[in-house]
Every structure is written in C-alpha cells, then in structure tokens.
Amino acid sequence: MKLKIKLPLLFLLMFIVFMFSIGIYLKIIFAAYSPIRSSLLDPQYIGLLLPIFAIACFIFIILIIYIHFRIEKPIQLLNTRLEKIDIVHPMPPLALRSNDEIGDLYKHFNKMEERLRLAHKEQTDMITAIAHDLKTPLTSINGFAELLAARKNLPETEKQECYELIQRKSKYMVELINDFSSFTKEKLDLDSMIVKPVDASKLFENIALEYEYELAGLNCELTCCHSFTGNMLLTVNEPMIRRVFGNLFSNAVRYGGKNELKVYMTGYPQGHYAYFQIEDNGIGVPDKDLSSLFLKFFTVDKSRQIQKGGLGLGLASCKSIIEHHGGKIYAYPSEYGGLGIKFSLPLVV
Template identity: 40%
Template sequence: MKLRLKLPLLFLSIMILLFLMLLFYVRTFLLGQIFDETHEWQRENRRQESIMVEKVRQLYPDKEAVGVYLNDRAKEWGMEVQLLDPEDRTILFKTDTNVQAKLYSRYQLPIFIDDDVVWELAVEYPMKITQYNKHFFIGIVIAVICFILLAFIRLTIYVHHLIAKPLGDLNQYLDKINLYRYRPSSKLLSHYARRRDEIGELYRKVRRMEERLQMAQREQTEMVAAISHDLKTPMTVLYGYLEMMTVNQSMTEEQRQEYLQIMGNKLVSMKHLLDEFTAYTKQELQNSELPKKAVHAAEFVESLCREYELELEGLGYRLLWSHQLPSDAVAFINDQMIRRLFANLLSNSVIYGQNPGLNLFISARLHEGGLEMNVEDNGVGVPEGELAIIFQKFYRVEKSRHRQKGGTGLGLSIAKSIVEQHGGSIQAFSSIHGGLGIRFWLPLK
C-alpha cells in the first residue's frame, strides 16, 4: 500500500482507537463513580424524606406548625414542598422556596394516620450535578491527554520504522556503492524492496540505478579494452613491417611497395575503427536531445524500403518488404536517426549474415498504439542463448570473425539507443527465415 494511503489510514485508525479507549474509560471508571455518587445522594434524600414525613405526622393536624416546619426544612435542604389534599389535589400549603434547577427530582410522599392518607407532600429536589460535572471533566481531560500521548508515541515509533529508518539505511547503503565490484543484493535491501509503497519503490529504483551504473562502468572499461585491442593488432603489424624495412637493406623496390601497401591498408583500418568510435560518441551526445517531427508512417516506410531495395540489389542481395499501415498514420520521429537505425540493422545482416544468397525482409504494422517493424534475414543467425545480449556495447558473437570483417560491436547498441530515445523498445528473435530477426516498436505520439 502506498504511503499516501497508508498514513491517512494510520491517523484514522489512531483516532478510532483513541475514541474507543476514551469510551472504555468513561464507561468503566467515570460512569461508575457518577452512579455511586448519585446513589449516595438518593439515599440521603430518602433519609431526609423519612424524617420529614415522620415530623409532619407528629404535627398533624396543626397546619400552621406543619407549614413552619416545612419552610425551615425546604430552606435548609434547598428543595420545594407542597402540602396537598389527597382527595381533590388542592394545595393546602406551599413553601417559600423555588427550585430553579433545569434538572430536578419530584416525589409524592403520602402522610398516613391510622392507615388513612390524610395529606400528601409533593417534594422537588434540584439535581446537584456540579460535582459530577467536575469529576467528569477532569477525568475526560486526563484521559484525553494520556491517550494523545500514547497515540503520539505510537505514531512516532511507526513513522520511525516506516520512513525514518528506511531512509537512514538507504543513506548508508548509498555510501557503500562500489561501481567496480558487483555485490549481491543485501538482506536489508531485499527486505525494503519487497514493500509495496513509495519506500519499496525507491529501494527498487536505487538497486536498478546501481546496476545501471555498474554496467556503465563495465562498458566504459570494455570500450577502452576494445579500442586498445582493435588498435594493437594493426599497430603490431605496422611495427613489424617497419622493422623489416629498416633491417633488410637488400629489399627490392617491389617488396618495399608491397609492404607500404599493407601498412597503408592497416592505417585505413585503424582510421575506420577510430571513426566508428567517434561516431558512436557523437551519436550518444546527439541522442540526449533528439528533435522529432511528424511524418506519414506509410510514406516514410515505403521510401526507406525502396531506397535500400536498390542499394542492396546493387550488392547482389534482395530486400523483400511489405506493410499494413493506413495512409493517415502519423509518427513523431527523427528522420535522420531512424534512417541510421535501418542502416545499422541492414549492414549488420549483410556483414554477418554469411550467406551468398542473402535475402532481407522488412515488415511494418500498427500495434498497441505504435509502429512495429521487423527486420529479418536468412543468414546464419545468432545462438538462442545470446539473443538477449546482442545489444550490449562491443558484443560480438564470434570476436575473431568480427575483427576480420572490421566490426566493433557498436551497430546494434547504437540501434537500441536510437529506439529508446524515441520512447520505444527493441528485441532480437530467431527469424522464421533462418537468420536473425530484429523487432522494434516506436510510439506514434
């Protein structure tokens, strides 16, 4: 669950828990105390009522004496008393006091003389809840403070384990990143990476970033090694022929010209290698800012295929192409880079197809909101286990054979870079025609 959902749910759960704990506290402690005090108050009232009824019985039938007594008791106890005739409920006497409380208790107390009801006392007691309110308020305040403190502690611990600790561990992990040595994913990294929130996503991205940085470092090292290796061989040949020409003074002019021709060819080969490395570096810089424009996909594919159809026919090869693109399909691409992409793919098939009767196949269609194209050949192909890695920089299926043909292992890597800069994807597969197949997808928008 994402943190943007987890944190609000956490606060909501804490508030619900706080309410339930407060309710439990009120129900268990405060209400019990209030009920006990109310019961005590009622018991005291019953005692006073018994005393008052007994005294009125003693003063019966002297209404004046009863009235004086009831007035005194009403003022003393803060209540209101009426003396009623039990037959017609007329008021015979009413005390001077007046109960102003919003809450009060009213009782009817019969006065028995020889088992006959001679009078009735209507008594009204004010509900004295000031003390109960005080206890209730103090208890609620204390409970709320305690529960808020507990909630704060719980929230602090939760946020620490949920956010602060993972970020601190991530900082320590970043300090230990080593681009020159691959290290397996630590238990700590794996633990956080399994989370389904933003922290887990951050850890997974950090791990992928580390892998990409290590791959970039390895590719840089491999690039230096490849340049060194590919230049070392012709330079060794040049050195050998120069030494032979210097030591062998009896060399004929014909031999000298032959050696110079060989040395010239090696220099041309070295220049070609350096040009490819320079072009690759320039290509990477250009891909960082790739201007695109709208082109009609069908027209672009047709012009591209016709251009290479003639060129390959002049080299003795055949290009068979077809497409299923509607005339109104528009793609936003960099025309020059896509042509460079096709040049790399087709030259890769021509150079390494190793088939005198080489045929190349191009097909195009709209697929999943984008332009999908396949470039295939009927050459020797690539082993199934190596299809996933042929786009790596300086990758060569058979390195010695590639060096003989002048390959640097950068063509497919450049193709992959161009496709990705367009927001697309590229993959290799074994063609039904027997050779290598390259499928790439470019978004239309």
C-alpha cells in the same frame, strides 16, 4: 553544521505541542463556562484531561513505532548501503520491505546500482575494445616497418607489398576512430534532435525501395511488406531513423554468413505504436548473446569482427536512437533461421 532531526523525536515534539494546545483549550472552556475559575490543577479539569491524554499518548506511541520501523529504519539501511556501494564487487540487491513508497525507493535504488554497474562495464569494455582493435593493426604496422628497416635489400615487389599492407592497416585504424567519433557525436545530436510528423507508409516504402537496389548489388534479396495506412504518422527525426535501418541492413549483410542471403522487412501498426522488423536467413546469433547485442562494443565473435570490421557500436546506436524517440528495440531468433530485430516508434494519436 547540519542538525539531524530524528523522525520519532519530531513526532514527540508534535505530541507535546498537541497536548499543550488541548490543555490551553480546556482551560479556556472551564474559565468561560464554570462558575468557579478553574486552574490547571482542578480535579474536574484533570479528570477530563487524563483520558484524552492517555488516548493521545497511545496513538502517538503507535505512530512513533510505525514511523521508526517503516520509514526511519529503511532509510537508515539505505544510507548505509549508499556508503558501501561498490560497482566492482557488487552486493546482492536490497530486499524489498514493502509495496509502498519506501518499497519503490528500494526498487529505484537497485535499478540505479544496476545502471552504475552497466556504465562501468561499458567504460571498461570501451577501453578494452579500442585497445584491442588498435593494437592488432599497430602490431602489423610495427612489424612491417621493422622489416623494411632491417632488410635494406628487399626486392621492390616485397617493399611495395609492405607499403600497401601498412597503408591498409593505417586506413583500418582511421575507420575505427571515425566510427567511435561518429558514435559520440551522434549521442550529442540526439539531445538536440528536431522531430517532425512523417507518414509511416511513405517512410517504409522509401526505405524499402532504397535498400532493395542496394542489397541486390550485394547479391542479397530483400522482401518487404507493411500494413500502414495513409493517415498514420510518426513524430521522428527521419535522418536518425534512416540511420537505424542502415545499421540493421548493414549488420544483416556483414554478419549474415550466407552467400544467398535473404532479408525480410516488415511493418505494421499495433495500438499506439508502429512496429518494424528486419530479419534474415543467415547464421543467426546464439540465444545467450541476444540480450547483449545492444551493449556498446559487444561482439558475438571477435575473430569475425576483425574480419568484417566495426567496433560493435551499430546496434548500440540503434538502441539509443529508438529510445530517444520513445520506442523500444530487441533481438530474437528469426523464423527464417537467422537474426530478427524488432523496434517500435510511437504513432501520432
């Protein structure tokens, strides 16, 4: 059984010990220097002890009141809140009572509740997204299978079309499952990734050269420029960072929504970070959805997702990789009319 000790009672005990120590000390002083052996009841002894006792009582009472209202009571409220946490029906955030350590504790508690709600939402979205994305092709497969079973006399050409559609839908399901498996595996790889110094300018130029030809084959134009110098190094896992660029270019091409799409890649140093921007002149993303783009399984338009494919994990993957490297990533409306993605990576200093 755990013993619960109240802070004011603890200070009261300290006060009693303190006063007892003062009494013993004064007793020794009087016994050593007084010609008459003083006792604890000597008027001279009591007269000296009473003012000290009164001052000490006043100080300890003020201290006990302070401890109760500034430490004990806020902690009691926090414990009560912990018992009532409900991520399905969240309560208003805890009101900050001070700017000291207790205030910091309340801030961290509010952030913890927000992360719990976000994790719960991501889990719900994950189940919803997987169920939705698998249900659509499964419904089609089931419909074509029933058609083939019910109509034995279908012409061979129609049968072949049904078989091809079933095969196509099955392939799409496999791709969805592979995307999800790759994402979960990537999360495990990030925890054990190995980082090495990489020249920022060479990394930028190699990626620009690689995707310049790839995007050209998709009728997209890539424009690149950077201001990195030869002595700027990044400590990164290069395959992971290349995966970020791959996801960003893939998203730009897949969801750009224009026949003559132009993609702009920029890099520059600022302070202790290297910044990279991928922008396009496509249809962009509504401002209200910009902050949600990096959530797992979030898609701006479900119908566009079905047509273009994907689970909505690409940008979530980018965010996870960049943050594991100590950087940040965010989306914004591009000056070219489409979507802009900007991320940072710490430079070696």
